[in-house]
Amino acid sequence: MINLVLNFKYETRKPHQALHHLFQSQGPIFKKKFAGFELVMLSDPKDIECAFRTEGKYPRRFDMVPWSYYREERKLPLGILLSNDEQWKETRSAIDKRLLKLNAVQGYSKIMNKVIDDFIAYLLRIRGKHGVKNEILGFESQTFRWSLETILSILFDKRIGCLQEPPSHDGELFHKALIDMTYKTSSLIVFPPYYKYIKTRYWNEFCSHWDTMYDIGLKIIQERRNKLASMKIENSKEDEVDFLTDVMLRSNLSEAQLNITLLDLMIGATDTTANTITWTLILLSKYPGKQEKLHKEIKSISKDGEDPDSETVHNAPYLSACIKEAMRLYPVIFNLIRQAKEDVVILGYQVPANTPIILNLYELFRNEEYFPEPEEFKPERWLKDEDDNIPRAGFKFLPFGFGPRMRIGRRIAELEMHLLLAKLSQKFVIGCNNLDDTGMIKRATLTPDKAVKITLTERP
Numbered sequence: 015m016i017n018l019v020l021n022f023k024y025e026t027r028k029p030h031q032a033l034h035h036l037f038q039s040q041g042p043i044f045k046k047k048f049a050g051f052e053l054v055m056l057s058d059p060k061d062i063e064c065a066f067r068t069e070g071k072y073p074r075r076f077d078m079v080p081w082s083y084y085r086e087e088r089k090l091p092l093g094i095l096l097s098n099d100e101q102w103k104e105t106r107s108a109i110d111k112r113l114l115k116l117n118a119v120q121g122y123s124k125i126m127n128k129v130i131d132d133f134i135a136y137l138l139r140i141r142g143k144h145g146v147k148n149e150i151l152g153f154e155s156q157t158f159r160w161s162l163e164t165i166l167s168i169l170f171d172k173r174i175g176c177l178q179e180p181p182s183h184d185g186e187l188f189h190k191a192l193i194d195m196t197y198k199t200s201s202l203i204v205f206p207p208y209y210k211y212i213k214t215r216y217w218n219e220f221c222s223h224w225d226t227m228y229d230i231g232l233k234i235i236q237e238r239r240n241k242l243a244s245m246k247i248e249n250s251k252e253d254e255v256d257f258l259t260d261v262m263l264r265s266n267l268s269e270a271q272l273n274i275t276l277l278d279l280m281i282g283a284t285d286t287t288a289n290t291i292t293w294t295l296i297l298l299s300k301y302p303g304k305q306e307k308l309h310k311e312i313k314s315i316s317k318d319g320e321d322p323d324s325e326t327v328h329n330a331p332y333l334s335a336c337i338k339e340a341m342r343l344y345p346v347i348f349n350l351i352r353q354a355k356e357d358v359v360i361l362g363y364q365v366p367a368n369t370p371i372i373l374n375l376y377e378l379f380r381n382e383e384y385f386p387e388p389e390e391f392k393p394e395r396w397l398k399d400e401d402d403n404i405p406r407a408g409f410k411f412l413p414f415g416f417g418p419r420m421r422i423g424r425r426i427a428e429l430e431m432h433l434l435l436a437k438l439s440q441k442f443v444i445g446c447n448n449l450d451d452t453g454m455i456k457r458a459t460l461t462p463d464k465a466v467k468i469t470l471t472e473r474p
């Protein structure tokens with residue numbers, strides 16, 4: 015019994031490691047029973063490609079039952095994260111252009127820089143408050159504030175106050191509810207959906223975390239809607255208005271569909287970027303030589319005293335390489351989940367249509383065959399003039415997923431992370447006071463398993 019409980023904890027809190035052991039013992043393809051389903055697990059790019067090639071125009075994501083059942087109970091639409099087929103396509107088309115178009119995204123760099131300035135000022139205010147010089151405790155929570163503030167500014171032209179002192183109550187509540195909801199999800203998805211019949215306290219708490227996020231999201235959206243109703247914006251160009259206004263003016267999404275999709279964007283945008291940037295800083299602290307190389311690059315391309323903008327970071331290959339390499343070692347979303355559309359043969363095994371297929375990025379990104387010295391932080395492997403054998407081609411590197419269902423916020427995430435890292439490395443020497451004992455755990459995404467202690471020391 016004790017073994018069962020320990021194993022359950024291990025599988026739900028450190029699933030990347032549990033799966034790593036299974037791949038080691040069972041090879042590149044195996045079946046795993048999970049919540050009453052039989053899943054097929056893959057980690058080799060050739061097999062991953064084979065699975066993706068069957069996905070067609072409307073790739074189906076395997077149902078995240080606790081989430082979709084919550085929405086069904088509250089009579090809410092499924093939104094972009096959970097819907098499939100035509101319903102998904104309708105939502106996705108309504109927002110794709112605005113989030114994926116390079117020009118539209120570059121237009122956000124001013125807003126992003128404003129949030130970054132406030133974030134750095136906030137970090138300096140809380141720095142050292144725990145009694146250790148230059149140390150910021152719980153850096154992963156602080157970056158969540160930055161990412162939430164950024165996405166709200168983009169979506170609604172709204173500052174929520176996560177970076178003020180004291181930080182906004184809603185921001186804190188949203189963060190806590192997201193962490194608690196995803197923590198409970200890891201346990202709920204392991205079992206068949208008993209909560210459809212018995213409403214346990216655990217299930218009710220799970221729903222109340224969702225309610226908290228939904229209520230906060232709705233409050234912000236409603237405020238913005240009211241403001242818009244009192245303004246006259248009819249023929250404005252898309253890059254002159256904020257995201258919500260643009261989507262409201264140009265799409266046929268119902269109010270309920272748009273509300274839930276905006277909430278999905280808030281959820282998708284926060285923990286992912288917050289943790290990716292935290293892992294990047296941890297790695298740069300561990301490899302001071304690489305950090306200096308990055309600093310030199312940023313210094314060489316930035317005009318004195320001016321903020322790095324989308325053009326500056328576009329000309330900074332090492333900056334981009336550092337973030338890519340952090341995403342390789344710490345892919346915050348470490349599984350892509352699809353449902354086979356039709357029968358497919360993978361490695362000689364017949365996989366019937368509708369089988370859930372899990373594509374394990376963590377295992378793939380640490381595969382020595384594709385990434386020599388896989389445990390090493392080597393941003394150089396992404397630079398054209400330093401490595402002829404860049405592993406980005408094909409299906410070897412998919413931190414943002416693949417195909418029509420690929421992550422919609424890629425350009426936003428890259429730009430905001432590049433701008434923040436450029437500014438931090440321009441101004442500070444970055445250190446970490448608990449480098450050696452920081453491991454990875456699954457919360458909303460793969461996150462550090464303890465409060466990260468980052469130090470920021472001004473450069474002369």
Ligand code: HEM
Nearest residue numbers: 282283286287290347413414415416419420421422423427
């Ligand atoms: C480092 C940052 C991020 C990473 C690593 C990341 C990763 C991913 C991955 C792997 C997927 C699944 C793709 C697939 O199934 O093929 C995904 C989906 C999604 N992401 Fe992100 N993401 C990040 C940031 C963002 C941001 C900033 C936003 C919002 C602006 C966002 C919104 C979404 C949405 C809405 C989906 C679902 C798309 C759909 O089903 O059509 N993500 N993300």
